[in-house]
Amino acid sequence: MDHLKALDIYRTHIEKYIVLNDEEWTVFKDHLSIRTLKKKQNFAEPGLVCNEVGFIILGSVRYYNVREGEEITGYFSFENEFVSSYKSFLTRQPALNYIQALEPTIFVTFSQKSMQLMLAPPLLAYKIERFGRLIAEYYLCCYEDRMTAFITKTPEERYLDLLSTGRDVLQRIPQHYIAHFLGITPVSLSRIRRKILVSPL
Amino acid sequence: MDHLKALDIYRTHIEKYIVLNDEEWTVFKDHLSIRTLKKKQNFAEPGLVCNEVGFIILGSVRYYNVREGEEITGYFSFENEFVSSYKSFLTRQPALNYIQALEPTIFVTFSQKSMQLMLAPPLLAYKIERFGRLIAEYYLCCYEDRMTAFITKTPEERYLDLLSTGRDVLQRIPQHYIAHFLGITPVSLSRIRRKILVSPL
């Protein structure tokens, strides 16, 4: 995967948010970097401000917190999704969570500083405001769905939802990560799976 | 509470997001409405697109879903907070939840249509893009905190957090609403409260 190819993919995907002409893209592109992580390396970690918003070209990450020595996985992201400890990025407060590569992962990233520069009025400001708005809205919709599921559904239902909509998530991710993502323990998820196997639906 | 007073309060509060000069305010103001709800009336409901973003001048609301005939309260908002079924507002898909006034409540609102009009390039567009970005970011930070608490904390800890940071929430809201907000049943919350009373800290 060479850099130009990665940037092309990025440009194509953000066209859902903002369409840049060649002049704008030239400026924007200079604010983008390629970042690669090996498996288990961190994109973000607690105590450090997350200064970047990434976009996964290839690979995947998990978001997790450490509580009483245990890792609790809260979320995953895959190809063509944005990745950031976004509250930290926005507020410049230290992050509370790790973001860790689950496999060798290639990102296109821009920094908080670049965001500020591009928001300063010359060429791109207007479109970057929109870009920032749409990224925030994208995250917000994810969170709203997830929060609603937690309030109104049982762990078993959330697992079944994941089964039906979950693309290849369940194949690519260790099951005990999925368990925490669902808000339960790995043992409990194993029980739910057996129950479903025995009496499917 | 007369309308001019309410609009003044609104203008003051949104200055955290965008500062409008008098000309801009004049235009913006024409897109604002005052909406009042009696106790138990709905700001939004399932099946209908939520076409407004409100801001509470006086009063409070709860967000809730209905599941198997039971109302499950997921969130609250009070004075000086935005109110909307925001994903519905953004996507123009029907909302999944009710938003109900907990007491007689006064809102300043703008509509989806106004948002679109103000985003169309003449005077305000740039500032409205920013406004939209900052509202989305505001919501996103709320959601991120809440989601993290759900993944990493027990119901008892979430209740203690609410006790320490909860302003007057606990005084103003029936306890069984709080219970669902914490992700547990009212009976269970009652038990947690007793446990804390018996052995505080």
Next chain:
DNA sequence: CCAATTTCTTATCTTTTGTTAACGTTTTGA
């Protein structure tokens, strides 16, 4: 002011979930 409703607590019983540990399988990395 008072009856009706809502709210909170408590008790009992049931179900679900967590904890710990054991065991077999799979994956990993040197």
Next chain:
DNA sequence: TCAAAACGTTAACAAAAGATAAGAAATTGG
């Protein structure tokens, strides 16, 4: 390739939470 580590399942027990019901207290709405 092979030993170590990670992973998933299962069992047994403990702890937490849900369901239901009853009763007291508080609030509400005529």
